[in-house]
Amino acid sequence: MSALTKITTVEARLFFREPTAAIMTFALPIGLLVVFGSIGMGEDAESGGNAISDGFLPVMALSLSAAMLGFSVLPTVLAAYREKGVLRRLSVTPVNPVNVLSAQLLINLAAATIAAIVVLVLAASAYDLGTPGQVAGFVLTFVLMTAAIFAIGLLVAALAPTSRSATSIGMLLFFPSMFFAGVWTPGDLMPEWARPIRDVSPMGAGMEAMQDAWDGAWPGTVNLVALVVVAAIAGLASARLFRWE
Amino acid sequence: MPIIEVANLHKRYGDVVAVDDVSFEVEEGEIFGILGPNGAGKTTTVESIVGMRQPDGGTIRVLGLDPRRDRAELRRRVGVQLQESELPEKITVAEALDLYASFYADPADPRALLDELGIADKADARFDKLSGGQKQRLSIALALVGKPTIAVLDELTTGLDPRARRDTWQLVEDVRARGVTIILVTHFMDEAERLCDRLAVIDSGRVVAVDSPAGLVDRVTDEQRIVFLPSRPIDVGVLADLPDVNDVDRSGQHLVVTGTGNVLHSLVTTLAAQDVIATELRLDRANLEDAFVSLTGKAFDSATTAA
Numbered sequence: 001m002s003a004l005t006k007i008t009t010v011e012a013r014l015f016f017r018e019p020t021a022a023i024m025t026f027a028l029p030i031g032l033l034v035v036f037g038s039i040g041m042g043e044d045a046e047s048g049g050n051a052i053s054d055g056f057l058p059v060m061a062l063s064l065s066a067a068m069l070g071f072s073v074l075p076t077v078l079a080a081y082r083e084k085g086v087l088r089r090l091s092v093t094p095v096n097p098v099n100v101l102s103a104q105l106l107i108n109l110a111a112a113t114i115a116a117i118v119v120l121v122l123a124a125s126a127y128d129l130g131t132p133g134q135v136a137g138f139v140l141t142f143v144l145m146t147a148a149i150f151a152i153g154l155l156v157a158a159l160a161p162t163s164r165s166a167t168s169i170g171m172l173l174f175f176p177s178m179f180f181a182g183v184w185t186p187g188d189l190m191p192e193w194a195r196p197i198r199d200v201s202p203m204g205a206g207m208e209a210m211q212d213a214w215d216g217a218w219p220g221t222v223n224l225v226a227l228v229v230v231a232a233i234a235g236l237a238s239a240r241l242f243r244w245e
Numbered sequence: 246m247p248i249i250e251v252a253n254l255h256k257r258y259g260d261v262v263a264v265d266d267v268s269f270e271v272e273e274g275e276i277f278g279i280l281g282p283n284g285a286g287k288t289t290t291v292e293s294i295v296g297m298r299q300p301d302g303g304t305i306r307v308l309g310l311d312p313r314r315d316r317a318e319l320r321r322r323v324g325v326q327l328q329e330s331e332l333p334e335k336i337t338v339a340e341a342l343d344l345y346a347s348f349y350a351d352p353a354d355p356r357a358l359l360d361e362l363g364i365a366d367k368a369d370a371r372f373d374k375l376s377g378g379q380k381q382r383l384s385i386a387l388a389l390v391g392k393p394t395i396a397v398l399d400e401l402t403t404g405l406d407p408r409a410r411r412d413t414w415q416l417v418e419d420v421r422a423r424g425v426t427i428i429l430v431t432h433f434m435d436e437a438e439r440l441c442d443r444l445a446v447i448d449s450g451r452v453v454a455v456d457s458p459a460g461l462v463d464r465v466t467d468e469q470r471i472v473f474l475p476s477r478p479i480d481v482g483v484l485a486d487l488p489d490v491n492d493v494d495r496s497g498q499h500l501v502v503t504g505t506g507n508v509l510h511s512l513v514t515t516l517a518a519q520d521v522i523a524t525e526l527r528l529d530r531a532n533l534e535d536a537f538v539s540l541t542g543k544a545f546d547s548a549t550t551a552a
Contacts, residue, residue, distance in 0.1 A: 013340070
């Protein structure tokens with residue numbers, strides 16, 4: 001078994017031994033969907049005169065899951081590994097500690113994907129919210145949004161001196177992200193001044209583009225380009241700045 | 246041929262000189278100690294030896310390799326136990342050892358290693374549930390799982406209780422008995438004196454002396470001090486005239502004889518010839534700590550209590 005496979009297997013087990021991470025990732029988005037789906041939020045939206053996509057609720061739920069992982073779980077774990085010397089210890093074995101980073105990215109990506117699939121299946125089957133109309137555009141956006149958020153998470157892990165500060169910085173990014181993504185003010189409810197930020201912030205651009213795809217349209221270019229740019233810049237910066245000890 | 250050669254190692258962090266000028270050689274199969282107070286440059290020295298740091302000056306050869314250029318080869322043949330490096334909290338002992346074993350082409354059997362290190366019963370325990378001594382054992386196991394030629398052990402017993410320290414010392418001797426050359430970094434005098442065949446005393450980034458523990462002590466003084474209670478009064482003048490005796494003094498009922506060389510033998514045979522029995526006999530000689538103080542001009546306690 002290659003070192004990466006082995007490390008990923010072990011890290012995956014450790015992921016599930018950390019109950020808060022597992023709960024945040026799966027229980028929170030599913031819980032949101034169940035609560036708001038049960039009161040019929042998605043279905044009533046359009047008839048209420050508000051141009052809110054049927055996809056809003058599932059898109060929000062799966063985006064929250066990706067954001068929890070990228071802004072909180074990923075940077076906290078990596079910063080803790082550096083703080084405790086886990087990465088330093090690996091650096092004196094024949095295996096490069098980059099494998100730990102890769103393993104963490106793979107596991108968090110897998111978790112985000114599984115959470116997304118559960119949400120989509122529930123939305124379609126239990127709450128009659130339908131499925132994405134433009135599947136390829138939806139999947140592409142999901143991948144780009146996750147990449148952008150995870151790249152920011154890596155950057156937080158690179159810059160935060162301790163795991164505690166990584167958690168704090170992650171949370172400081174998480175709440176404004178939710179606001180600019182329109183979690184509390186979907187669609188036209190968002191104030192005018194905040195909309196340009198929504199269009200290019202990772203969660204905002206991602207959710208907007210996924211809702212477009214849900215409604216059958218190809219995602220907006222501005223949204224997609226913003227996601228690519230954020231992923232590239234944050235990814236490169238974290239690669240340059242990441243310290244092993 | 247030395248297995249490790251360090252010549253004129255120099256390393257600075259910004260304006261701070263961590264290692265000024267360090268040179269020594271380690272022979273195959275020995276336990277080589279690096280002894281010095283905190284901040285003397287011990288850890289930077291070993292970090293340079295295992296290729297974690299790029300020296301600013303000097304040369305290092307380990308198994309004929311350049312630790313920086315031949316990092317990959319070095320990693321396969323040198324096992325390292327690092328100070329203050331932990332494992333993920335929830336990883337189990339067996340998982341950690343299996344994981345590290347998978348990094349090497351021909352690893353030791355993890356189960357056998359756990360047995361040998363006396364933590365087989367902890368195989369399924371999570372890292373954060375282990376005691377300090379158990380963590381240290383696991384750490385040594387991880388350093389040995391690749392069947393290294395050289396093991397570097399940094400501040401192995403810091404934070405352990407006396408019992409765990411003695412057990413760990415035994416462990417180090419067992420490892421050496423398997424033919425592994427060991428570099429032991431320590432700021433404990435008793436540890437260095439008990440374990441090391443030879444040691445380099447480092448102070449303020451420089452090597453003060455390289456010798457065996459006994460050799461270091463002899464450099465300082467070879468005077469011995471014998472205290473005893475004679476079974477009956479005795480003529481002090483006779484003792485003072487013995488060869489190797491420097492001085493005889495009284496301390497209450499006790500006699501205090503100082504001297505060099507075979508002073509103990511001379512004293513005991515003389516007493517025996519006069520049918521005097523020496524009771525409560527105690528022999529004091531300078532120890533490594535005295536040698537350290539004399540070599541560095543520093544009290545070792547004040548240098549280490551900051552730890």
